[in-house]
Amino acid sequence: MKPANLKTLALELNLSISTVSKALRDSYEISQETKKKVTDLAKELNYQPNPFASGLRKKSSKTIAVIIPEIANNFFTLAMDGIQVIAQEMGYHVLTYLTQETLSNEIASINHLRSGRVDGVLMSICSETSNNSHLEMLNDIGIPVVFFDRVCENLPFPKVTTDDYESAFKATQHLIDANCKRIAFFGGSRHLSIMNKRRNGYLNALEKNNIEADPNLMLDFNDNNEENLQIIGSLLSGKNPPDGIFSAIEKLAINTYEICYQLDINIPNEVKIISFSNLRTASFLGPPLTTITQPAFEIGHEAAAILFRLIEKKQMNDIPDKVVLKSTLIARKSTL
Amino acid sequence: MKPANLKTLALELNLSISTVSKALRDSYEISQETKKKVTDLAKELNYQPNPFASGLRKKSSKTIAVIIPEIANNFFTLAMDGIQVIAQEMGYHVLTYLTQETLSNEIASINHLRSGRVDGVLMSICSETSNNSHLEMLNDIGIPVVFFDRVCENLPFPKVTTDDYESAFKATQHLIDANCKRIAFFGGSRHLSIMNKRRNGYLNALEKNNIEADPNLMLDFNDNNEENLQIIGSLLSGKNPPDGIFSAIEKLAINTYEICYQLDINIPNEVKIISFSNLRTASFLGPPLTTITQPAFEIGHEAAAILFRLIEKKQMNDIPDKVVLKSTLIARKSTL
DNA sequence: ATAATTTACGAAAACGATTGCGGTTTAGGT
DNA sequence: ACCTAAACCGCAATCGTTTTCGTAAATTAT
Numbered sequence: 001m002k003p004a005n006l007k008t009l010a011l012e013l014n015l016s017i018s019t020v021s022k023a024l025r026d027s028y029e030i031s032q033e034t035k036k037k038v039t040d041l042a043k044e045l046n047y048q049p050n051p052f053a054s055g056l057r058k059k060s061s062k063t064i065a066v067i068i069p070e071i072a073n074n075f076f077t078l079a080m081d082g083i084q085v086i087a088q089e090m091g092y093h094v095l096t097y098l099t100q101e102t103l104s105n106e107i108a109s110i111n112h113l114r115s116g117r118v119d120g121v122l123m124s125i126c127s128e129t130s131n132n133s134h135l136e137m138l139n140d141i142g143i144p145v146v147f148f149d150r151v152c153e154n155l156p157f158p159k160v161t162t163d164d165y166e167s168a169f170k171a172t173q174h175l176i177d178a179n180c181k182r183i184a185f186f187g188g189s190r191h192l193s194i195m196n197k198r199r200n201g202y203l204n205a206l207e208k209n210n211i212e213a214d215p216n217l218m219l220d221f222n223d224n225n226e227e228n229l230q231i232i233g234s235l236l237s238g239k240n241p242p243d244g245i246f247s248a249i250e251k252l253a254i255n256t257y258e259i260c261y262q263l264d265i266n267i268p269n270e271v272k273i274i275s276f277s278n279l280r281t282a283s284f285l286g287p288p289l290t291t292i293t294q295p296a297f298e299i300g301h302e303a304a305a306i307l308f309r310l311i312e313k314k315q316m317n318d319i320p321d322k323v324v325l326k327s328t329l330i331a332r333k334s335t336l
Numbered sequence: 337m338k339p340a341n342l343k344t345l346a347l348e349l350n351l352s353i354s355t356v357s358k359a360l361r362d363s364y365e366i367s368q369e370t371k372k373k374v375t376d377l378a379k380e381l382n383y384q385p386n387p388f389a390s391g392l393r394k395k396s397s398k399t400i401a402v403i404i405p406e407i408a409n410n411f412f413t414l415a416m417d418g419i420q421v422i423a424q425e426m427g428y429h430v431l432t433y434l435t436q437e438t439l440s441n442e443i444a445s446i447n448h449l450r451s452g453r454v455d456g457v458l459m460s461i462c463s464e465t466s467n468n469s470h471l472e473m474l475n476d477i478g479i480p481v482v483f484f485d486r487v488c489e490n491l492p493f494p495k496v497t498t499d500d501y502e503s504a505f506k507a508t509q510h511l512i513d514a515n516c517k518r519i520a521f522f523g524g525s526r527h528l529s530i531m532n533k534r535r536n537g538y539l540n541a542l543e544k545n546n547i548e549a550d551p552n553l554m555l556d557f558n559d560n561n562e563e564n565l566q567i568i569g570s571l572l573s574g575k576n577p578p579d580g581i582f583s584a585i586e587k588l589a590i591n592t593y594e595i596c597y598q599l600d601i602n603i604p605n606e607v608k609i610i611s612f613s614n615l616r617t618a619s620f621l622g623p624p625l626t627t628i629t630q631p632a633f634e635i636g637h638e639a640a641a642i643l644f645r646l647i648e649k650k651q652m653n654d655i656p657d658k659v660v661l662k663s664t665l666i667a668r669k670s671t672l
Numbered sequence: 673a674t675a676a677t678t679t680a681c682g683a684a685a686a687c688g689a690t691t692g693c694g695g696t697t698t699a700g701g702t
Numbered sequence: 703a704c705c706t707a708a709a710c711c712g713c714a715a716t717c718g719t720t721t722t723c724g725t726a727a728a729t730t731a732t
Binding site for chain 3: 341342358388389392
């Protein structure tokens with residue numbers, strides 16, 4: 001059964017297509033009487049405007065794109081939830097693109113958006129993104145963009161993040177306060193500004209406590225899980241292992257648990273662990289994991305809220321350049 | 337900067353719009369020479385066909401919709417990953433709609449699809465969905481649909497699920513083998529066929545072992561987390577508590593852990609737990625949780641694969657009515 | 673009663689890509 | 703030299719909606 005269109009309605013009501021269109025959009029040019037007849041019939045036939053036709057004509061799609069590295073990740077899942085909630089409220093549709101931490105995918109995704117498919121973009125860059133010529137293209141296109149979490153610092157788009165530096169500082173201080181002497185940092189790609197901020201927070205906390213940073217304890221991990229397990233394994237089973245670990249990535253904390261279980265290393269007695277994490281089961285791990293928990297839902301929600309303001313060009317005056325939402329340190333047994 | 341369109345290319349090359357269009361679509365009517373000139377320029381100007389224009393004309397959008405109850409759920413997240421991977425491969429875009437377990441949202445989402453916005457739909461129904469007049473509408477529209485996990489049995493769409501009955505049977509048998517005498521079943525909405533299958537697997541396993549089912553031990557939960565915690569709490573702290581729990585829903589198992597921590601109930605000594613779950617940290621919980629793990633990624637991937645076959649009308653002969661992928665029982669300490 | 677508005681609607685041109693059809697050129701056959 | 707057919711390309715309609723503009727009728731003002 002073909003869906004009803006303006007022509008159908010117009011024919012049925014002996015009106016012109018343009019009148020029907022205007023009636024549905026509540027134009028002042030149309031009488032109340034006619035409007036009622038039109039909207040009634042539209043409801044009866046369950047008329048939905050063809051999004052391609054109106055998109056073509058109006059050059060707006062009521063659709064946004066979300067470009068993220070991965071979805072099977074508690075942070076991004078929660079952020080996505082925050083995005084979806086407000087998008088649904090505002091009557092927007094959400095297209096998702098996963099880059100799988102791969103630059104070529106990121107470029108391909110952005111290329112899809114050149115054609116006006118979406119009215120705006122929410123984005124968290126992938127770990128391979130070092131130069132940003134493809135991101136500058138977003139600027140050329142002139143489409144509203146808001147970065148969240150993994151932002152690109154030197155681009156003129158609003159950014160929603162958490163207080164990475166401060167949180168990392170606190171996390172490290174927390175380990176120091178727990179009497180750790182050799183604190184390792186588990187980080188990710190050096191291309192990501194959030195990683196550098198977290199690393200700096202770690203370094204400055206060490207410095208403030210007159211602890212010399214040991215390069216052997218600062219590890220950068222990539223996306224290869226097997227390799228990461230090996231690296232952690234050899235660190236923990238080697239000589240001079242750390243007695244505290246600050247993981248900037250949730251996955252690495254879980255990997256560490258796995259290795260500790262394998263090597264029968266006691267957490268927190270032999271090594272304490274704190275990690276950036278949105279794991280809902282952090283409290284029920286063996287032992288419960290001390291976490292820095294980002295307000296992931298709120299980050300997504302806020303980023304989307306800003307994007308919609310940009311798209312609808314309302315309150316353009318108070319569009320913030322940066323929004324920083326605070327993470328919370330939740331102390332649990334893994335650092336006791 | 338406006339994106340290039342056919343007119344731009346045609347003007348630049350002194351060709352007609354139709355020639356350019358045909359050249360890009362590799363039509364036999366166009367000479368190799370011209371094709372090369374056109375594709376070269378298209379690449380140079382980074383031409384992307386306007387999706388609204390071609391969607392309007394061709395009545396196809398290269399887009400699919402995924403309608404799921406929630407995204408902050410390990411199963412759906414992984415399924416989503418499986419869907420995205422194949423969609424990206426096939427050059428399709430993915431629109432996501434979350435119903436938040438609410439029927440009205442489900443109806444609203446489906447209504448959005450009446451207008452040809454998408455070429456196909458992947459769907460897992462929400463727990464409030466009892467009657468399915470709105471789903472039958474999908475049939476009227478004539479759009480390809482594939483159900484996964486939470487399927488609607490009496491609709492003529494392909495369904496991808498796991499072996500819910502058998503897995504539930506095995507799970508219950510596993511508890512019986514672990515010497516549990518009073519085994520509780522934690523389920524969800526009775527509207528969902530997968531819940532009924534899991535409940536039946538539980539009941540039949542009891543029956544086969546000559547254990548009489550105790551209605552007080554069969555609990556149906558809704559989406560209210562606080563309430564659920566209370567119910568579990570009063571069950572476990574009441575008289576005649578269960579010595580084994582089979583949870584058909586991951587969230588309820590986590591809730592149970594929370595209550596056990598609160599009430600200082602020892603798992604597995606006082607109560608053993610097994611749960612349907614895609615928790616990546618199941619092995620590291622205190623104690624590690626015995627799980628029935630669904631092949632979530634594969635379910636999403638397979639459902640999407642079938643949908644694309646339907647959309648592209650290829651191999652229509654061997655479109656399966658049902659695909660059942662097996663879950664695996666992974667025994668861990670919570671049932672030791 | 674006539675002029676000036678206002679109200680209510682329709683005609684038609686966009687938006688950009690696709691495609692059937694018709695037309696022109698070129699090559700090949702006789 | 704003429705004819706045929708293949709190769710190559712452009713015209714124009716089409717998809718459904720939006721929007722500008724024009725205009726008749728109804729209302730108000732003079």
